[in-house]
Amino acid sequence: MAHVITRPCCNDASCVSVCPVNCIHPTPDEPEFFTAEMLFIDPETCIDCGACIDECPVEAIIPDDQLEERDEPYLQINADYYNDHDVEGGLVPPKKSPQLPDKPLHVAIVGAGPAAFYAAEELVRKQQVSVDMFDRLPTPYGLVRAGVAPDHAATKGVEAGFAAVAAKKNFSYFLNVEVGKHITQDELAERYHAVIYAVGAPTDKRLGVEGEDLPNSLPATEFVAWYNGHPDYVNLSVDLSAERAVVVGNGNVALDVARILVSDPDELAGTDIADHALAALRDSKITEVVVLARRGVAQAAYTNSEFLALGDVDGVDVVIDPDELVLDPATESAYDDGTLDSTITTKIRLAREFAERPATPGNRRIVFRFLASPVAITGGNGVETLTCVRNTYADATGPSAAVTPTGETFDIDAGLVLRAIGYRGVPVTDLPFDEGHGVVPNAAGRVQAAADGDVISGLYVAGWIKRGATGGIGRNRLCGQETAESVIADFVAGTLPEPTISREGVADLVADRGAHRIDLAGWKRIDQAERTAGKTGGRRRVKLVDITALEAAAQSEPA
Template sequence: MTFVITRPCCNDASCVSVCPVNCIHPTPEEPEFATAEMLYIDPETCIDCGACVDACPVDAIFPDDELAEQDEPYLRLNADYYRDHDVEAGVPQLVRAPKLPDDEVHVAVVGAGPAAFYAAEELIRHPSVRVDVFDRLPTPYGLVRAGVAPDHAKTKRVERTFASAARKKNFRYYLGVEVGRDISHDELVDRYHAVLYASGASADKRLGIDGESLPGSVAATDFVAWYNGHPDHADDVYDLSADRAVVIGNGNVALDVAQILLTDPDELAATDVAAHALEALRASSIREVVVLGRRSIADGAYTNSEFLSMGLIDGVDVVIDEADLRLSPRLAKQVADDSVDSTIGSKIRLAREYAENGEGGNRRRVVFRYLTAPTAILGEERVSGVRVVRNVFDSASDRVVPSGESVEIDAGLVIRSIGYRGIAVEGLPFDDDTGVVPNEAGRVLGDDGAPVPGHYVAGWLKRGASGGIGTNRFCGQETAGALVDDVIAGVLPTPGSSREEVPELLAARGVHVVDADGWAAIDRAEREAGRAIGSPRRKIVTIAGLREAAVSAHPSDS
């Protein structure tokens, strides 16, 4: 028997550190870890000890003889990885936490998503460090709560790791507090030795084509927030009366959106999907979702795990035209020689299997179209379709170029899923071209290229909007490590005021802070409401409603 890693894999590498035979790769010591789709267990090396199962925070690892039928393809995905990867590489290194001075170090963390929590978790390992986490929403967990698809319930179990960190005595919540409005950057700098921003990348990228602003053309960032119950989007309304939607993009978010539009609402009802979204999806007329990719199947930015899951949606056909599976001459030769990278090879194999299977006669279908780029979104008063151009490979460079062949696809909804982008933060330098704060290992760099003492970033604001939960773990830990090194080096500034002034300062401004007890009350209320309807939780989707639930923990504050 061997163990197998399946779809919920979060890449946080908790399993790697406990494996006694180094059979899980890539490890954080290997260069490709930062871009890996998931982690893989070598079936030839695994000794069936089960240590990885206990360590996995999202319950993604199973014995091969206990796999559910839909998870059986992961046996091959795990084995295929080791066709061109070596289990001898990247032996995990045990790193001891450095000893800090006994004097207290006060750190403000702005943001409460994965990168923020992983940085905070690393910092509070040191008893002398006090971490206060600020977030403008009354709820923590960032994109784990508001970005991970509702049907990815196991992936959301990483929240248990975050909750464990939040229970430490040297951790404190300031939820429902917006830095820049309720308290300024300068006021934090004056009260903390260090301020670490991990506030994410919430803006959407633009296509820059005609018709992009028509009603019915929407950003995936907004649509995802809507069906996940983000308070900023609870009142959004989407017209789902057409029978076809087009999703522009080839990443995991694009596939999540397609899956939500096509999944039977009765199945979604058993998830934590927002009630308003579920009601709209029950009334939806959409029966086909076309997913457009500008480049070839080999360049799909979604993971094999997510691509595989599209074929498991009950009542939905996955349709791919063989003609859309053209490869560049270079890659076609690698496939023929069986020398193609195993991850890319698996992606091509899965696509070819979908194409060979053809349509199964289901009422709903998802159509993947590769080498197809949008040139205009069509419509007068609202979206009526998309004009696309077929791309071909330039024989000299292997790059895709427009062929000049143009077609139109009728659609009543177009969802642009081409990525997130960071937003400038008051008090920090910002690179508009890259959408990140200039930094070195998380240390914010000033205009002169030197670190700004006491200023740090982590997550998407640090490196750009790419990578998932596991990437954010090591990103947050790297920043925390830089901060700890600066403590030891004695380069952090001394606060002019005390962090203990913050509650009084916020109260004087009429800010109702949601603390750990308040969040626990919200969590409890949502879970109780969920149990009544057979779902994990029913999210409260307004700021007022969240604050009302939080007040039950402190009745005297109402």
């Protein structure tokens, strides 16, 4: 019997370190780890010890004899990886911890998402390091709370690890405290040896087409935040009265929003979707979502696991015209002779299988369109039509094949257009910013005055603001750890600036400026209130989405 990694895989690689036979790849030390859709277990090497199952934070690893029918394709997906990847046995030796100076190290982390927590996790292992985590929202966990789709509850299992970090005695929350408003960067620098910004990439990329700002032409980033109950987007105007929506882009976020739009609201009612979004979806008239991809199926940005999972949504057909599945010459040649990378081979195979499935009368539909780009959005008081141009391959370079417009256009009637073409970082007050890449320039997390410029002592970044909006939870783990290691290395080297003011007065400082700080006890009260409210309806939690209500819950006495 072997174990199999399935859809919820978060790529955080905690399973890799506990495997005694090195049967899980790619490992963080292998180049492909940074672009891998998920991790894979070699069925020929696995010894069924169960260590990885115990370690996995999202319950993605299952013995092959316990797979549900919907997960059986992962047997082949895991095995296929090892058809074209040579791996070496033996575990990577653990890193030797540096000897720290015999004095305290105080670190402030701005942001409370995955990268922030992975940096904190590395730091609080050392008892002499104190970490204070700041976030402007009353709740932690960033995109794990406000970005992961509500019907992907298993993925949110990483929160248990974050909670364990927050429970450490040398960790403190400063939630509901906005850096730049309640405390400045200079004031943090005066009170902490190091300040790590892990503020993510909060805005969306734009299409740059006429009509993009019409009502009901929205960024998927805002739509996701709306249905996940982010306080900033509770009142987002979303009109679901048309029968068709179009999602521009074909990454996992595009698949998430398409799936949510056509899922049975009764199924969503068992999740932690925001109540206002659930009510709107119950009244929705949308029966078809078109997912529009600029390039071909071989270049699709979604992961195979998320694409495969669409076939399991009750009452929904995945519709693909076989004529849309055109491959560029290089990919087609490699596919035919069996030399194509297994991940892309699987992507093509799954799409062709979906294309062969018969439609079910009365089902809602997710329709994939490839090699097409939007050129204009038109309508009177809102979106009515999306005009697209057909693309063709401009070269034959396989996975990175470029496309060019043909001049042939077509219209799609739709009442809602969501652009899901990527997140982008925004400038952070008092920090350098690279506009071209949407990041703070840095070297291994150390903030630089400019790209390739001098390092600014005591300032660091982690996560998407550090490297751009690429990679998920697993990549953020390595990213956060790298930044934490840079902080520790600079502490050992004696290059960190010494605080000139005690950090003990930070709570009073932010309170004087109007912050209603929420600490660990306050967050636990919010968490308990949401979970208690969820029990009545058999839900994971019922999210509080109003700042005032969240603040009140944080102060309430337990029942």
